[in-house]
Amino acid sequence: MYARYSREVDKNRETAKTSIQEEDGAASQQAIVNGDDLKAAVDQELMRLWNRLQNPPPEMHCNSLLKRHLTQELFDDLKHKKTRFGGTLKDCIRSGCENVDSGVGIYACDPDGYTVFAPVLDAVIKDYHKVDKLNHPEPDFGEEKVDFPNLDPSGEMIVSTRVRVGRSHDSYGFPPVLSKEDRIDMEKKTVEALKTLKDDLKGTYYPLEGMSKEDQKKLTEDHFLFNDSDRFLRAAGGYDDWPTGRGIFHTDDKKFLAWVNEEDHMRFISMQMGGDLKEVYKRLVKAIRELEKKLTFAKRDGLGYLTFCPSNLGTTLRASVHIKIPKLAATPDFKAFCDKYNIQARGIHGEHTESVGGVYDISNKRRLGLTEYEAILEMKNGVEAVIKKEKELSGK
Numbered sequence: 538m539y540a541r542y543s544r545e546v547d548k549n550r551e552t553a554k555t556s557i558q559e560e561d562g563a564a565s566q567q568a569i570v571n572g573d574d575l576k577a578a579v580d581q582e583l584m585r586l587w588n589r590l591q592n593p594p595p596e597m598h599c600n601s602l603l604k605r606h607l608t609q610e611l612f613d614d615l616k617h618k619k620t621r622f623g624g625t626l627k628d629c630i631r632s633g634c635e636n637v638d639s640g641v642g643i644y645a646c647d648p649d650g651y652t653v654f655a656p657v658l659d660a661v662i663k664d665y666h667k668v669d670k671l672n673h674p675e676p677d678f679g680e681e682k683v684d685f686p687n688l689d690p691s692g693e694m695i696v697s698t699r700v701r702v703g704r705s706h707d708s709y710g711f712p713p714v715l716s717k718e719d720r721i722d723m724e725k726k727t728v729e730a731l732k733t734l735k736d737d738l739k740g741t742y743y744p745l746e747g748m749s750k751e752d753q754k755k756l757t758e759d760h761f762l763f764n765d766s767d768r769f770l771r772a773a774g775g776y777d778d779w780p781t782g783r784g785i786f787h788t789d790d791k792k793f794l795a796w797v798n799e800e801d802h803m804r805f806i807s808m809q810m811g812g813d814l815k816e817v818y819k820r821l822v823k824a825i826r827e828l829e830k831k832l833t834f835a836k837r838d839g840l841g842y843l844t845f846c847p848s849n850l851g852t853t854l855r856a857s858v859h860i861k862i863p864k865l866a867a868t869p870d871f872k873a874f875c876d877k878y879n880i881q882a883r884g885i886h887g888e889h890t891e892s893v894g895g896v897y898d899i900s901n902k903r904r905l906g907l908t909e910y911e912a913i914l915e916m917k918n919g920v921e922a923v924i925k926k927e928k929e930l931s932g933k
């Protein structure tokens with residue numbers, strides 16, 4: 538009976554099933570058996586998650602924004618609230634409680650979650666994006682102002698440049714509340730719009746379902762495709778019904794790509810080898826302008842474009858270079874250097890991966906509280922500073 542409830546409440550979520558089996562709170566177990574009540578199972582699971590956040594396993598360092606901002610008072614206030622998509626606090630905090638070593642630790646269950654769970658989400662958003670107020674400006678891509686020279690004309694340091702944004706359909710929830718049918722519907726809508734793109738943006742859609750493992754592996758290793766290996770996203774429901782509804786659209790030259798139903802409903806990506814940020818950025822803006830004629834993207838006053846993870850809100854823009862900086866990266870103040878320029882360093886296979894051969898992914902950190910144009914400028918200035926410092930340290 539116990540297992541039946543866990544299956545009904547947390548269909549497809551291995552973590553929840555295991556955890557309920559491991560639950561040792563006799564009182565709450567009794568309540569479910571006697572009450573024959575789904576709600577009790579949900580409450581029990583929420584309490585288990587909360588307790589895990591309060592008493593993390595000793596080997597796991599817990600310093601997440603969720604832990605910092607979800608006080609007992611807020612937890613009690615929010616624990617029974619529901620969005621109009623059926624999203625709950627449990628959907629928002631599951632990943633951060635399962636993975637107490639998360640940096641952020643909270644996702645929005647759906648677009649409405651940003652309103653219903655605002656007391657905790659707003660605090661996390663302000664803290665992550667380092668803003669006092671949530672007054673994100675209207676979009677300004679500033680294409681006409683973008684006139685950057687190539688960031689690395691000699692081609693010695695920058696391997697490749699990529700700019701991406703995330704977008705959400707305004708009438709669907711985010712992964713924790715989506716059904717398989719929702720995913721299929723959204724895929725259809727997104728692909729219909731993508732197929733209208735013309736000229737240098739014209740491409741083909743490749744659904745993940747039916748794609749060979751070899752093709753997936755190659756596309757992922759070449760930095761074009763996503764996979765299902767992120768434990769934070771997994772615990773948040775990001776891989777439910779995998780691979781249904783997921784896929785990649787790309788032009789023949791793979792300079793414009795779209796990810797369908799990965800972490801966000803849509804990710805639009807422009808990338809190419811070398812350091813021509815202007816060309817990469819302009820291509821992306823052109824694609825966004827075309828796609829917004831066909832699709833309505835979820836957006837909120839003060840928050841900008843809505844995404845599953847609050848770290849991506851606002852412009853949702855992450856502009857990055859893969860760059861060879863073995864000297865700077867080896868200095869003890871590498872992180873402080875990046876912080877000074879509001880840039881972030883990642884490994885070259887994406888977030889939570891390591892560097893290979895001194896090549897790092899350097900990108901803008903801030904996405905909220907500034908325009909797209911300001912975000913791209915911040916990245917450009919940061920990368921220029923990184924290049925200058927690396928040259929200094931190499932005696933060039």
Ligand SMILES: Nc1ncnc2c1ncn2[C@@H]1O[C@H](COP(=O)(O)OP(=O)(O)OP(=O)(O)O)[C@@H](O)[C@H]1O
Binds near residue numbers: 699757759760855
């Ligand atoms: N400048 C770049 N050149 C080539 N590939 C890149 C570049 N930046 C990122 N990538 C690749 O894009 C893929 C996705 O990376 P990653 O998941 O870190 O970032 P993201 O797509 O911006 O999403 P998120 O920030 O939500 O994780 C990875 O394969 C990564 O290597």
